[in-house]
Amino acid sequence: MVLCGGKFAFPALQLLAYEKFICAIGIGKGNDTITDALERESEDSNIGFKSFPNKKSISEMRSWIDIVQPDYVFCISFPFLLPEAVLSYGQDKFINFHPGPLPQYRGSMPIFEVLKNQETETAICAHFMNSKFDEGNIIFNDPVTIEKGDTYGKLTVKLSERMAQVTLNMANMLQFASQIPSQPQEESLSCYYEKPELSDTYINWKRMTASEIISLINACNPWNNGADTTLQGEQVKIIVASLLEESHNNQSGTIVSFTDTVNIACVDSKQIAVEILSTDIGILTAKQFAELKSILAN
Incomplete structure (x- = not known):
């Protein structure tokens, strides 16, 4: 049986x-x-x-x-x-x-x-x-x-x-x-x-290294629709991201640049390159998210 x-x-x-x-x-x-x-x-x-x-x-x-x-x-x-x-x-x-x-x-x-x-x-x-x-x-x-x-x-x-x-x-x-x-x-x-709660799926930009954040994002895809975070004042879920081996001088958790990816500063001076996100509007590519934020900025 x-x-x-x-x-x-x-x-x-x-x-x-x-x-x-x-x-x-x-x-x-x-x-x-x-x-x-x-x-x-x-x-x-x-x-x-x-x-x-x-x-x-x-x-x-x-x-x-x-x-x-x-x-x-x-x-x-x-x-x-x-x-x-x-x-x-x-x-x-x-x-x-x-x-x-x-x-x-x-x-x-x-x-x-x-x-x-x-x-x-x-x-x-x-x-x-x-x-x-x-x-x-x-x-x-x-x-x-x-x-x-x-x-x-x-x-x-x-x-x-x-x-x-x-x-x-x-x-x-x-x-x-x-x-x-x-x-x-x-x-x-x-x-x-225990079964994961929001505190387990939320990205802590002040404490988590770039590789730890990537691992959390992968661990949340697809069951949680991505890892939870806040970008540009909006609650989002990051579904797909990769490690970007480029140093920065920005505060961790801030967006360093918009390219084909949304590049975010991490506490270990590395960046993650976000490719796909889930927002209130829907699932967006990084390019779509960047364009949306540019429109809102204007």
């Missing part, structure tokens, strides 16, 4: 279904379009299906699992914590696939955090589940390289595609191994990240 949260799990679901490993699918808090599509595919493939739209609905999960009687339950970005009443179905029967290395990146959005923190590598962590988020014994961390220029969207797609092979490998291990080795998480290395 696979419990999932939406599109991120689709490649894994497709591969596991093709290899005849799936007996049922449960989706938590998915939008109607995704839920309906998954239900239709499940019916066509003669696979059990159930939707868990909210926390209250989890009370129905144990009785459903008892009917389906899966050998194991895989969780891929399932949004709700499973209570002991569900986990007691079987010792080491529930395996979560976390899209970030554990125990260093616990929490609901490790993809955002690893990008913001300028990591060069992340992981898909397979671990047995307990009654706390992301704290069960680790089976393995499967490393994934973060390429220069990876955004939240690019890394999400990369991890989603890798997830398919990781879950298939896990299914094969369970089928042929008499015991799956695991080890407790090292709590001294653990860190839990």
Whole structure:
């Protein structure tokens, strides 16, 4: 059985279904379009299906699992914590696939955090589940390289595609191994990240270096429609920007020049070249934004 949260799990679901490993699918808090599509595919493939739209609905999960009687339950970005009443179905029967290395990146959005923190590598962590988020014994961390220029969207797609092979490998291990080795998480290395708030997505021009700002912008693209900031007195989101290796003598956060990009001074004497922004008017190229500000200046 696979419990999932939406599109991120689709490649894994497709591969596991093709290899005849799936007996049922449960989706938590998915939008109607995704839920309906998954239900239709499940019916066509003669696979059990159930939707868990909210926390209250989890009370129905144990009785459903008892009917389906899966050998194991895989969780891929399932949004709700499973209570002991569900986990007691079987010792080491529930395996979560976390899209970030554990125990260093616990929490609901490790993809955002690893990008913001300028990591060069992340992981898909397979671990047995307990009654706390992301704290069960680790089976393995499967490393994934973060390429220069990876955004939240690019890394999400990369991890989603890798997830398919990781879950298939896990299914094969369970089928042929008499015991799956695991080890407790090292709590001294653990860190839990809450879901990002505005303070986490806002550019601090006085403290953040140019490379840190670029990393934040990439971490916010596309889920937050860019990193939040103020330019020319207007609240905007910077969607795409690159590092500009040109020194300056301007106060950080001020616009140094308008070219094909909007070039902004940073605290480390470097600049970022903004290419695309989101404004109240809409999504604009840097050139369009520059032209707009010139018009307003007149």
